[in-house]
Amino acid sequence: MVGLATPAQAATSATATYAKASDWGSGFEGRWTVKNTGTTAISAWTVEWDFPAGTRVTSAWDADVTNTGDHWTAKNKSWAGSLAPGASVTFGFNGTGSGAPSNCKLNGGSCDGGTIPGDNPPSAPGTPTASAIGDTQLTLSWTAATDDKGVKNYDVYRDGTKVATVTGLTHTDTGLTKATDYTYTVQARDSADQLGTQSGALTARTTGKPDAGSKIKMGYFTQWGVYGRNFHVKNLDTSGTAAKLTHINYAFGNVQNGRCTIGDSYADYEKAYTADQSVDGVADTWDQPLRGNFNQLRELKKKHPHLKVLFSFGGWTWSGGFTQAMQNPAQFAESCYNLVEDPRWADVFDGIDLDWEYPNACGLTCDTSGPAVMKNMMQAFRTKFGPNYLLTAAITADASNGGKIDKADYAGAAQYVNWYNVMTYDFFGAWAAQGPTAPHSPLNTYAGIPQEGFNSAAAINKLKAKGIASEKLLLGVGFYGRGWTGVTQATPGGTATGPAQGTYEPGFEDYKVLKNTCPATGTVGGTAYAKCGNNWWSYDTPATLGAKMSWAKSQGLGGSFTWELSGDTANGELMTAMDNGLKP
Template sequence: MAGLTTLLLPFATLVALSGSAEAAPDAPPKAAAEAAAEATATYAKTQDWGSGFEGKWTVKNTGTAALSSWTVEWDFPSGTRVTSAWDATVTNSGNRWTAKNLGWNGTLAPGASVTFGFNGSGTGNPDNCTLNGESCDGGGQPGDKPPSAPGAPTASDVTETSVKLDWKAATDDKGVKNYDVLRDGAKVATVTGTSYADSGLTKGTDYSYAVQARDTADQTGPASASVKVRTKGGGPDPDPGDKVKLGYFTNWGVYQRNYHVKNIVTSGSAEKITHINYAFGNVQNGRCTIGDSYADYEKAYTADQSVDGVADTWDQPLRGNFNQLRKLKAKYPHIKVLWSFGGWTWSGGFTDAMKNPQAFADSCYKLVEDPRWADVFDGIDLDWEYPNACGLTCDTSGPAVMKTMMQAFRSKFGANNLVTAAITADASPGGKIDSADYGGAAQYTDWYNVMTYDFFGAWDAKGPTAPHSPLTDYPGIPKQGFTSAAAIDKLKAKGVPAKKLLLGIGFYGRGWTGVTQKEPGGTATGPAQGAYEQGIEDYKVLKNSCPSNGTVAGTAYAHCGTNWWSYDTPATVRAKMAWAKEQGLGGAFFWEFSGDTANGELVTAIHEGLK
C-alpha cells in the first residue's frame, strides 16, 4: 500500500501441552494466557524529495496486555535503502530491514504507542512486514486505505486572540472518524466536524494552520495545505517602505562554526534586521529538496542553546534550525524568513529543473509550505549561479530563462509570499548581467540580492591584489565593470527599479600571501591562510589579526607581514549604506551572520547606515 500501511497482528502466550488438555506445570496462569495483546505497526512516508524520502513507523499496543519489546521487519525493493534512523536500531540483510526498540522505548502499556523514523534513498515502499516475528497476513484490513487530505482551511472571525477555521471534508473508503487541527505543525485539537475555533492566541502574531483526517481504522491521512493567519493587534507591522536589512544564515554553520539561531539574538542583531535567508536547500532532479535534514529539522537543542531557553524533546514534531527560527520569529515578529535554494555548489540543478518551470515551482512550493514548517517561511529565494552563464557549471538555457523562472515562481507562490533571487554583479561588457533578462524578470520579484562582492580574489594566485568588494572604480582596477556601482547602474539601465535592488556586503575578507606591496596592485605567491579555506577569512578574525591600514574604492584593505587582505569594516559599511540610500536602493543584504563579531558590529553598521 503506497504511503501508509497498517498491520494488525495477534499476540498470545504459547502454552506447552502434554497429551491431556491440562497446561504444563510451568505454564502461566490461564488469565494471563487469555490476556492476548494486539498491536499495529503503521508506516507513513512523511516526506518525498524525489531521490529520497523520510519514513516513520508507529508501533501501537491495541490489546490488554503489555508488550515488553518490539521488532519490526520489512522488505524494500532493490534500490531503496535506509540511510539514517532515529529512535530505533535499524539494520539490514540485503533488502530485508529490521528495526529493534532502544532500551527506553521497548515497553508499551495497553493503548500506548511509540514512533521511530528514518531517511531513505530511492522511492520504494515497505512490503512483507512482520512485528515481533508474527506474519501480517490476515491481521489487518486488506485494501483499507488512509483518508485523503482535507481541503485547506479558511480563516474567519480573526481577533487578537482567536480565529475560526473551516475546511472541506476528507474522503475515506471506510469513513472519516475525526480531524486533527495542526497549529504551526503541532496538534492543538481533535474534532469530529469540519470547523474549529482556536483561542488563547497572542495578538499581532503569525500562525499557520493545517488539518489531517483519521479514519475508523485509526489511520491518519496526509495533512492539508496550510493557511497563514495573523492575529489582530500587537502594534503596527513594520513600514513596508523601510529598507530591507537581510542576512544569510547557513545550515552548515551549526557544525564547525558553532553558530546557531540563538547567536542572532545574543549578538543584538535580531532587533536590527528585517529578513533572513536560510541557506541552502538543494535543487535535484528538477525539484527543490532538503539540503541537510539533520541541521534543518532534526538536531535537538538543549535549553542553553535554544532561542527561548527551552530544550527540545525527543518526540516533538519539529527540531533543528527550523524550530529555532520559529522561536526567533515568535520573539521578534517583525523578522521574515525566506528559504534560499541553490548557491554556488548546488546551482547545477537549475538547468534541468527549468525544462519544466511549473513543475519546478510546484515542487518548491510544496517543500516550503510543508505543514511541519510552513509558518517558519515567508517566501523563497532562488540563488542560481548563473542562468545562461558559467559558475561552478555552465548553463546555456538562453537569456529568457531568468524571466521564465521568476514568472513561474510568482504564479505558484502568489502575491502574499516573497519571491526573490540572488544575482550576479558582473557588469563587464558581455558579462553575466548581459547574459540573462534580469530586467524582464524584475516584474515578478520582490527584490534582487546583487552579489556585489567576490569581484577579485586569490583564485588569481599571483595577483594583482585588489579589493574583493569595490564600491566604485579606481585607477589600476584589474577589470572594468567589476564594481558595485557598475552593477547597480547596469541593472537600472536594463529596467530593474532601484527599490528592487539590495546592495551586498561580505562579512569576510579575501587575501593573498607573498605580498610586499601595501597598496592594491601587488604581486603574490598564492592565497593567504584562512580558518576554513585558503584565501578567505571572517571579519571577526581579520579585525584583530590584520587590522585595516588603508581604503580603496570604498572598502578597506590591510597589509600585515606578507599577507594582503581586503574586507569591509563598520566605517566602510556605513559609507556604502549612505551610497545605497542616495541611489534609492531597497536596502542591503550580507553573507553571512557567522562572520560578524559577537556583538554584531557589521549588522549594526548596516542598520544605522540605512536609517
C-alpha cells in the same frame, strides 16, 4: 512536560522536563531539564520520579542520582543548584529498560500539568479581547478561570511565547511593531501551580504604517554553520542581530533531478538542540515533530515577530541543477512549493529565494538555456506561489561589457520578484593566485582596478539602466575578507604567491577574526584593506559599511544584505553598522 513546584516556595515556579535523547536497543539516554519559570531565584532542586520494574539508571552526569527500589532521586550538583528566573539546567543519565518516568516531583511539589489528587486544575479563561490598540502596544482583557482551590495567576502568550505572568485579568503588551498581527492566548495557574487549559486565541493588529523610507536588511544564515563554526540560530538573538534584521535567507536547499530538495536534513530539521543552544532555552525532545534549524527559526520568529524567513535554493555549489529543472518551469515551481510549504515547517517560511549562479552563463557549471530563462523561471514561481509570497533571487554583479548581467533577462524577470540580491562581493580573490591584490567588494572603481565593471556601483547602475526599479535592488556586502600571501606591496595591485591561510578555506577569513589578526591599514574603492606580515586582506569594516549604506540610500535602493551572518562579531558590529546606516 512535567512541571513541578514546591508548596514551600510559593513565590517560585519551576518545571522539570524529561526527554529520551537516544535509544540503542540495549539501553537509552535520558535527560531532565529543570527550569525556573517564576520570578524569584531557586537555590536548590531535587527531582524525583518512579520507573517501572526493569527500568533503571546505570550512570548519571551533572546531578547526583540515587534510588530506593524503583523510586529515583536526582539532586543538584553544588554548582548547578541556583537558578535565576528564566534559567534552566539539564542533567542526563544512561539507563536500561523500556519504561518511562512517572509520579514526578520537583522540590516535593506535584507535577505542573498533571493533577493533584483532590485538586483539579483551573478551567480555561475567557478568550482575550484587545483594547487601546496603538502602533506599539495594546491592552488585553479576559474573564476569570475557575478552580476549586483558587486561581493564583495567569500566563499570557504572544504567538506561542509566554510574555507575562499576571495576577489580574488584564495585561498591556508593549514593544510591538506597527501594522503587525499578533495572536494571544491566556492560561491560568492554581495555588498548587497546576496549569489549566489555554483560552481561545485572539489575533489583533497594531495600528500605523511601516516607517517611511524603511529599508530591507537581510542576512544569509547557512545550514553548515552549526558544525565547525558552532554558529546557531540562537546567536542571531544573543548578538542583537535578529532585532536589526528584517529578513533571513536560509541557505541552502538543493536543486536535483528537476526539483527542489532538502540540502542537509540533519541540520535543517533533525538535529536535537540542548537547552543552552536553543532560542527559547528549552531542549528538544526525541519525539517532537520538528527540530534542527527550522524549529530554531520558528522560535526566533516567535521572539522577533517582525522577522521574515526565506528558503534559498542553489548557491555556488548547487546551481548546476537549475538547467534541468527549467526544462519544465511549472513542474519545478510545483516541487519547490511542495517542499517549502511542507506542513511540518510551512509556518517557518515567508518566501523563497532562487540563487542560480548563473542563468545562461557560467559559474561552477555553465548554462546555455538562453536569455529568457530568468524571466521564465520567475514568472512560473510567481504563478505558483501567488502574489503575496516573497519571491527573490540572488543575481550576478558582473557589469563588464558583455558580462553576466547582459547574458539573461533580469529586467524582464523583475516584474515577478519582490527584490534582487545583487552579489556585489567576490569580484576579486586569490583564485588569481599571483594577484594582483584587489578588494573583493569595491563600492566604486579606482585607478588600477584589475577589471572594469567589477564594482558595486557599476553593477547597480547597469541594472537600473536596464529598467529595474531601484527599490528592487539590494546592495550585497560581505561579513568576511579575501586575501593573498607572499605579498610585499602594502597598497592594492601587488603580486602574490597564493591564497593566505584561512580558518575554513584558503584565502577566506571572517571579519571577526581579521579585525584582530590583520587590522585595516587603508581603504580603496570604498572598502578596507590590510597588510600584515606578508599577507594582504580586503574586507568591510563598520566604517566602510556605514558609507556603503549611505550610498545605497542615496541611490534609492531597497536596502542591503550580507553573506553571511556567522562572520560578524559576537555583539554584531557589522550588523549594527548596516542597521544604523540604513535608518531613515
